[in-house]
Amino acid sequence: MPTSSGHTTAIRASRVIGTNVYNTAGEKMGEIEDVMLDKTSDKIMFAVVGFGGFLGIGEKYHAIPWSLLDYDKNNGGYTVGFTRQQLEQAPVNTIAELTENDGRKVRDMSFSYYKVDKAA
Template structure:
């Protein structure tokens, strides 16, 4: 079982289908009951640097490629751009139900959640 430190995940790029860069991983959300990562919070690039919008990406659609030393999600860049996004305050609040919205958008099966 490969292990890594959370700080080694942060600021890594998330790469989408066809090798398109989707953004940088800014946070991880862990389920305290299971100890599993549930979401990567990815900041999409803006016109000049970072966008300030954060896209929750379900961990279940992410894989790590040890050869490329990169995280990949099987999602096209345009689909990622259209995914639910939030500012920092919204991501920190459960009131926005961003987790449910993200799972629904990325079509994560209920039994995986």
């Protein structure tokens, strides 16, 4: 069943992981490295977007609220409504930090930074 924007409501995680993320100007911002799931609520907590680095060295990981990602068929990737500078200033995490305290600390910091309601 499609959403109001015409997207499907279900997608396999394997199709999401590895997908590029762009800003609205078409500049590549990073790539979806993983998706964090909240098993108790059956919701996606956030997408893990890798930014910078080379071959995994020096890469930074950002927790992006799933609701901020919009798939763009023309780019073949997700589009976010913020600039590279905004992403560079966003909270940065290690892979280990993404799951500390069941991911809630990272989720809360991310949702606060991007001004997204956790209940949404």
